[in-house]
Amino acid sequence: MARAKELTPKVLVVGGGPGGYVAAIRAGQLGLETVLVEKAVLGGACLNRGCIPSKALIHAAGSYAQMRDRFEAPHMGLSLSSAPKLDFAETIAWKDGVVAKLNGGVAALLKRAKVQVVTGAAQFTDAKTCQVETGEGPVQISAEAVILATGSTPVELACLPFGGDVLSSTEALALTEVPKHLVVVGGGYIGLELGMAFCKLGAQVTVVEAGPRILPQYDAELTEPVRRSLIRQGIALHLGAKATGRGADGALLILDTDGSEHSLAADKILVTVGRRPVTEGFGLETMGVAMAGPFIAVDSALRTSMRGVYAIGDVTGEPMLAHRASAQGEVAAEIIAGLKRRFEPIAMPAVCFTDPEIVSVGLSPTEAEAQGHPVLVGQFPFAASGRALSMDATEGFVRLTARRDDHRLLGAQAVGAHVSELSATFVTALEMGAVLEDLASMIFAHPTLSEGFHEAALKALGHAIHI
Amino acid sequence: MGLYVFKLPDLGEGTTGAEIVAWRVAEGAAIGEDQPLVDVMTDKATVEITSPVAGRVAKLFGQAGDTAAVGSALVEIDTEGEAVDAEREVDAVQAPAPRPDPVRMHSRTPPPPDFIRRPAPKPLAAGERPLASPAVRQKARELGLDLRQIAGSGPAGRIERADIEGFQPVRPAATGEPRLKTRDGVREVKIIGLRRKIAEKMQAAKRHIPHITYVEEIDVTELEALRQYLNSQKLDGAPRLTLLPFFVRALAQAICDHPQINARYDDEAGVLTEYDALHLGIATQTPGGLMVPVVRHAEALDLFDCAAEIQRVTQAAREGKAAKSELSGSTLTLTSLGTLGGLVHTPVINWPEVAIVGPNRIVERPVVRDGKIEVRKMMNLSSSFDHRIVDGWDAARFVQNIKGRLEHPATLFMS
Numbered sequence: 001m002a003r004a005k006e007l008t009p010k011v012l013v014v015g016g017g018p019g020g021y022v023a024a025i026r027a028g029q030l031g032l033e034t035v036l037v038e039k040a041v042l043g044g045a046c047l048n049r050g051c052i053p054s055k056a057l058i059h060a061a062g063s064y065a066q067m068r069d070r071f072e073a074p075h076m077g078l079s080l081s082s083a084p085k086l087d088f089a090e091t092i093a094w095k096d097g098v099v100a101k102l103n104g105g106v107a108a109l110l111k112r113a114k115v116q117v118v119t120g121a122a123q124f125t126d127a128k129t130c131q132v133e134t135g136e137g138p139v140q141i142s143a144e145a146v147i148l149a150t151g152s153t154p155v156e157l158a159c160l161p162f163g164g165d166v167l168s169s170t171e172a173l174a175l176t177e178v179p180k181h182l183v184v185v186g187g188g189y190i191g192l193e194l195g196m197a198f199c200k201l202g203a204q205v206t207v208v209e210a211g212p213r214i215l216p217q218y219d220a221e222l223t224e225p226v227r228r229s230l231i232r233q234g235i236a237l238h239l240g241a242k243a244t245g246r247g248a249d250g251a252l253l254i255l256d257t258d259g260s261e262h263s264l265a266a267d268k269i270l271v272t273v274g275r276r277p278v279t280e281g282f283g284l285e286t287m288g289v290a291m292a293g294p295f296i297a298v299d300s301a302l303r304t305s306m307r308g309v310y311a312i313g314d315v316t317g318e319p320m321l322a323h324r325a326s327a328q329g330e331v332a333a334e335i336i337a338g339l340k341r342r343f344e345p346i347a348m349p350a351v352c353f354t355d356p357e358i359v360s361v362g363l364s365p366t367e368a369e370a371q372g373h374p375v376l377v378g379q380f381p382f383a384a385s386g387r388a389l390s391m392d393a394t395e396g397f398v399r400l401t402a403r404r405d406d407h408r409l410l411g412a413q414a415v416g417a418h419v420s421e422l423s424a425t426f427v428t429a430l431e432m433g434a435v436l437e438d439l440a441s442m443i444f445a446h447p448t449l450s451e452g453f454h455e456a457a458l459k460a461l462g463h464a465i466h467i
Numbered sequence: 468m469g470l471y472v473f474k475l476p477d478l479g480e481g482t483t484g485a486e487i488v489a490w491r492v493a494e495g496a497a498i499g500e501d502q503p504l505v506d507v508m509t510d511k512a513t514v515e516i517t518s519p520v521a522g523r524v525a526k527l528f529g530q531a532g533d534t535a536a537v538g539s540a541l542v543e544i545d546t547e548g549e550a551v552d553a554e555r556e557v558d559a560v561q562a563p564a565p566r567p568d569p570v571r572m573h574s575r576t577p578p579p580p581d582f583i584r585r586p587a588p589k590p591l592a593a594g595e596r597p598l599a600s601p602a603v604r605q606k607a608r609e610l611g612l613d614l615r616q617i618a619g620s621g622p623a624g625r626i627e628r629a630d631i632e633g634f635q636p637v638r639p640a641a642t643g644e645p646r647l648k649t650r651d652g653v654r655e656v657k658i659i660g661l662r663r664k665i666a667e668k669m670q671a672a673k674r675h676i677p678h679i680t681y682v683e684e685i686d687v688t689e690l691e692a693l694r695q696y697l698n699s700q701k702l703d704g705a706p707r708l709t710l711l712p713f714f715v716r717a718l719a720q721a722i723c724d725h726p727q728i729n730a731r732y733d734d735e736a737g738v739l740t741e742y743d744a745l746h747l748g749i750a751t752q753t754p755g756g757l758m759v760p761v762v763r764h765a766e767a768l769d770l771f772d773c774a775a776e777i778q779r780v781t782q783a784a785r786e787g788k789a790a791k792s793e794l795s796g797s798t799l800t801l802t803s804l805g806t807l808g809g810l811v812h813t814p815v816i817n818w819p820e821v822a823i824v825g826p827n828r829i830v831e832r833p834v835v836r837d838g839k840i841e842v843r844k845m846m847n848l849s850s851s852f853d854h855r856i857v858d859g860w861d862a863a864r865f866v867q868n869i870k871g872r873l874e875h876p877a878t879l880f881m882s
Contacts, residue, residue, distance in 0.1 A: 340608045340609050340611075341605070341608065342608060344596075344604070346596070346601075371594075372592065374499075403623070404497070405496075405497075406622070406623035406624065407622070407623060408598055408622075408623040408625075431600060431601050432600045432601075433598040433599060433600055433621070433623070433625040435622040435623045435625075437622060438622070
């Protein structure tokens with residue numbers, strides 16, 4: 001066995017996802033000698049198996065569906081004389097190109113920040129030391145500070161182990177042809193985003209959800225336009241139903257709420273019932289780090305119970321979101337560099353790229369009331385928005401909640417086409433401590449969907465102009 | 468115009484006015500029906516007054532500490548300004564009819580005394596965080612400031628950059644946070660409400676009365692033995708006896724021999740009113756400050772009834788539930804700090820009474836008896852008298868009278 005090459009950086013980051021690579025870049029910017037260990041490809045689940053490829057696929061599927069719709073029913077004076085053609089392999093290749101471009105971008109950014117990337121799986125022997133088997137032989141790394149950013153992985157169902165026709169989101173994004181019958185188990189945002197995309201690409205899609213409604217993380221008012229859209233697109237919904245296993249011809253067996261068993265035709269089954277933190281397989285047990293349930297316990301300085309060991313991203317808990325991991329990564333690196341920072345966000349945006357999209361920041365009216373705040377709620381329907389009409393997408397609304405006593409904004413949500421972009425204005429308003437009068441006094445560009453935020457504030461104050 | 472003028476209602480018990488203790492709303496604020504408007508104080512009862520209508524507070528009359536007359540305007544509420552709730556249809560033409568009884572006698576404890584209230588930021592609910600932008604929060608972290616300690620000047624109390632820059636930052640030290648910090652805060656506190664009443668009363672007592680204070684020690688060993696025995700034998704539900712009921716019995720008997728001590732002196736009229744009944748004031752510490760609820764006809768209460776009545780009136784005072792009649796009319800006052808009772812004190816007479824008696828703490832002390840040193844339970848009794856009415860001789864005899872009864876407890880039960 002070759003003698004291990006030894007590295008002794010100031011900072012060791014484990015995991016090259018949106019948490020880890022951001023932490024490494026920031027540490028590098030701050031002049032700390034930094035090593036990043038990534039066992040596969042830079043960018044993590046987000047870039048390689050999640051956010052980015054799914055958005056690419058959703059975009060392509062949307063374009064294709066529009067063309068097909070114009071072929072089937074001319075609209076706005078647009079029509080196609082023959083059905084549009086889908087070369088799905090080409091679509092996937094395009095998506096892979098997007099991902100590859102970003103992979104390369106991350107590598108370049110790390111290099112510019114003078115971060116040394118070590119490719120291979122880290123195996124810790126104590127809290128500050130790990131061994132990595134790389135293509136060029138073993139490397140031993142001992143660091144003063146360690147940032148764990150090992151991420152998360154899809155949860156498997158015992159009755160539907162991954163493999164063959166049972167897919168996780170990872171495999172679903174790497175399919176080479178559109179399945180004829182796709183059954184999605186789990187009606188959360190990942191399942192619905194992919195389910196809707198495959199439906200637009202021509203698959204017969206069925207969604208099986210154990211809970212009483214889809215997208216349980218959002219309130220029913222917000223998800224209702226998505227539910228209607230699912231039905232309109234011809235996606236079958238089985239709510240309160242449990243997947244029990246495979247039947248003949250690969251069909252999925254489910255148990256409905258009424259106790260009846262059904263068999264759902266499926267040539268592919270996509271299981272999206274959640275994600276779990278990656279806490280095994282890298283020697284975490286040797287590091288003396290306290291856990292909080294399945295997650296690594298951290299404080300607001302992202303410190304674990306072991307001195308000098310930090311953790312960020314999905315491995316530290318919900319919500320498992322790339323932007324949370326990145327924000328934590330910056331904070332952790334700055335704290336290691338001696339800056340006085342804390343991870344204490346007011347607003348954690350959540351977006352869902354279904355059709356229509358959903359964005360939620362802060363509290364819903366119900367949540368705000370549950371916290372004991374008498375509230376004012378302002379809602380603006382996109383049916384009254386010039387921009388929504390001109391985009392032929394009038395479904396949905398913007399809704400905000402403010403405290404009745406001092407009018408401070410507590411939360412903002414929207415559902416509708418392209419509303420994910422409203423997350424920026426929602427977060428800005430909440431983080432800056434906006435009150436309704438602030439929003440009412442600001443000028444939002446016309447014609448944009450963001451005007452809905454202004455109008456919702458006016459509505460909450462009792463003097464909406466356009467509704 | 469939808470202007471609704473809310474006037475101070477008749478608060479009962481023959482009050483003609485009330486002191487504004489604290490405004491619960493600010494001018495310009497939206498107010499809902501039944502939402503608290505103001506706390507006022509009559510004699511010693513604090514009353515919360517709620518708004519009979521919803522709207523926006525247009526004008527407040529008077530400040531905390533001012534006295535408002537019954538029927539005078541307290542608040543102007545713009546009932547058209549209520550359109551803050553877009554979901555609610557507001558009829559702007561018809562002014563809402565005032566509700567018959569906007570006054571709510573609350574069983575809540577009186578508000579914390581204003582003399583300890585500081586011009587501090589609004590207290591935050593559990594889990595609630597101060598309103599401030601990310602840059603301000605970061606600046607505070609760097610300066611080592613706790614934003615919860617800082618009153619924000621922005622809308623909704625938002626803490627602005629200027630608010631934290633005005634704050635004296637903690638001096639950074641080479642080795643972590645300094646352990647001792649200088650404190651430069653100075654606060655002006657308006658003395659209002661109960662605290663003002665206490666101040667006025669104490670001032671009057673000291674201005675009018677030439678006090679003479681007399682201290683004697685009492686051997687309560689036998690009395691304590693009796694008290695402990697009675698407590699061990701008491702029926703379920705009967706109150707536990709403290710020393711006070713025994714003390715009250717001794718007082719009820721002693722005043723028969725010294726009627727001028729159980730009395731009220733009107734020095735302007737030149738009349739001393741002596742009472743056969745013992746209406747005993749019990750100096751009581753309440754969340755808002757000192758109050759003196761009264762045990763009426765203490766001479767007619769046996770030990771357990773007396774214990775129960777003392778408990779009842781002091782608890783009512785502490786909870787702010789005592790009626791006006793339970794807070795006035797005492798003829799003699801007892802002040803005891805229990806285990807905090809100390810060695811000696813110089814109590815201030817509850818003017819216009821002429822005497823106040825104050826048992827101090829009971830302690831075991833070595834005492835010489837019949838040439839031997841014994842451990843005895845000893846208690847000092849500190850009493851003050853109005854020297855215009857009570858001569859030193861009489862004061863001493865009165866206290867010796869009480870001492871004799873307490874040291875020979877059987878005499879407490881002889882007529």
